[in-house]
Amino acid sequence: MKEIIKIFDTTLRDGEQSPGASMNIEEKVRLAVQLEKLGVDIIEAGFAASSPGDFEAIREISKVLSKSCVCSLARAMEKDIEAAANATQGAKFRRIHTFIATSPIHMKYKLKLSPNDVVKKAVDSVKYAKTLVDDVEFSCEDACRSDIGFLKEILSSVIEAGATTLNIPDTVGYRLPNEIANTIKELHDFIGNRAILSIHCHNDLGLAVANSLEAIKNGARQIECTINGLGERAGNSALEEIVMILKTRNDLFNNFEVNINTKEIYSTSKLVSDITGIRPQPNKAIVGKNAFAHESGIHQDGMLKHRETYEIISPIDIGIELDSTLVLGKHSGRAAFKDKAVSLGFVLNDNEINNAFDKFKALCDSKKEIFDDDLREILGEEVTHIPQVFSLDVIQVSICSSGKFCAAISIIKDGVEYSDSALGNGAVDCILKSIDRISGIKGLLKDYKVEAVTSGRDALAKVVVKVEFEPNKPALIGHGLDIDTMSATAKAYIGALNSYLSMKDLITSKEGTMLLERI
Known part of the structure; x- marks a missing residue:
């Protein structure tokens, strides 16, 4: 009988820590529903104690999922654990994932705690979490730069305290595959069947997926990963790569299987790209734009004769229906x-x-x-249900005799049309200034991307913007779609503005204020 490798997806938590990848509540819920459809076993929906927005997102996700386990991250602190428990309260299956750093450098310089103090905090946090939920995961932050003897001590202690999953993160992506293999094997031999061993690899040296596979070979039965390999710095292990390696190289991994519906991989990847505005590089394995493109004449000839000459994965396997x-x-x-x-x-x-x-x-x-x-x-x-406070009605952009651009825009709010115009150094500049004048809210454009949705001169233009409406606050993403690029630009900026107004209402609400005080 094959062993199940649990897929723990942290796109909504670790993935969102990518610069510029923040998501609003509506987008997080939408992605969580798709992750469940993909077949993810555990969805780390966020870090409940980090913000009212994260708390609300986890709570809303907990209401709508029926198969996947909903997990919240929590530091080894009672207030974090309590927030995680409260946020996941409505979930059919839920987990608290608590952690503390265990490497000498982290304990000395970041925590300023002795090893004995770290063990005590870990045990106390797991014991407290266990009084609130049945399923508790414990992580040793920076485990792969920790002393193996200390890892055994703290892991054994948290198992006795009630932890059922033990995660070994390569937090800074430092280890090589053979080193990961040795560490996981030694820990697995020590732990036995007392708990599930998990691995969480970062990609700083480009080895996250390789390290995750070595962990599977040596006893890990849960893999923490993200869609498109999203994550802070160089990202995390890419879910789609791990799953398709296990499927494609079944000759080497024939004792294992995952619960993932691979035909939902492409749709999930595209949704993450659309929501975050971060697209995989064209040559990205499995989901990149060129992953199934063949330009070389030799390759094309082989493909025409028999696809498997140069194609080890069929596009259909990940949900790309090329013939339709x-x-x-x-x-x-x-x-x-x-x-x-x-x-x-x-x-x-x-x-x-x-x-x-x-x-x-x-x-x-x-x-x-x-x-x-x-x-x-x-x-x-x-499927985006962000309150549409403003919507675009009419836009006209022209070039003035002075060489400046001018935009005249009409925007609808509560059924009433508001119009204004502005000069700018370019078409985008004057469009944004016009919208700022009408709304009375000034945004700072942090990123602007435009791409053709399909091929051809008449392709739809998709614009993604990231806008900062308050200093030192996360930039918000807006999407715009139109045949005309300038209309798509206006729609995208208005979308970011609507997201800002929606999130601002949450943060300044009585419930949001009470949550901030509690955490």
Whole structure:
């Protein structure tokens, strides 16, 4: 009988720590639902004590998931553990993941605690967490630079305190595969079946996936990873790479299996990219834009004769239906559109379907060919339930005789149209200034990306912006979609503004204030 390797996804927690990858509550819930559809065993939904936004996101995620375990990170502190327990209270399956650093450098310079004090804090935190939930995970931060004897001491102590999963993070991505193999084997031999051994590898030296695989070979039965390898610094182990290696190299890993539905990998990767605005590099394994592209004449010849000559993974295995990318048209009906939406993984109510169908019809008048990726973008706009305080009505951009650009914009708020204009050094500059004048809220553009959704001159333009509305606060992401790039730019900036207003209401609310005081 094959052993199950549990997939612990931390895209919503560690992945969000990537610079610029912050997500709002609505986006986190949407991604959590997709991760459950992917088959992830444990979803680390956030760090409940870090902010009211994280607390609320974990609480909302706990309400909607029915299969995946919802986990919150917590420092080895009672207030963190209590916040984690409260945030996950509504989950069908829940876990508290508490941690403390164990390496000499961390204990001396960061914690300023003796090894004995660290063991005591670890034991006390696990004991307290165990009074609140049944499933407790304990992590030794910077474990791979810790003394192996001390690791055995603290792990044995937290097992007795009630920890059921023990995580060994290579926090700074320092270790080589053979070193990880030796560490995990020694710890596994010591722990036996008293707890599940887990590994959490960072990619600072590009070895996160290789190290995770060595951990599996030597006793780890839980892998902590993220979609697209997202994460702070160089990122984490990429879920899609680990899963597809286990599947493709079944000759070496035939004793193991995972609960992942690989046909949802591409959709999940794309959703993470869309939400965060961070796209994998084109040559990224499994989900990169060029992962299944063949340009060399020799390769193309081999592919035409037999695909397996140069393709060890079929695109279909991860959910890319290459033979059905061209779909629907201006004469397609609502029923066919709804059926296609379902096949692409979208569950929308009648009102959302109607709105998306109207956008689809309008797009058909501007584009000759409608592709799956066009439809994904249109449908994706409808599943975003951020309160639309402002919405774009009309935009006109022109060049003045002075060489400056001028934008005249009309925006709708509460059914009322507001208009204004502004000069700028470029088209984007004057558009943003016009919106600032109308809304009365000034934003600082931190990042701006534009890309064609599909090929061709009539391709939809997708704009992703990151905007800072308050000094020293996280920049918020906005998305805009339109045939016209400037209209897409205005929509993206307004989207970021709406996200800011939505999050601002939470933070300044009575409930948010009480939460801040509690944590």
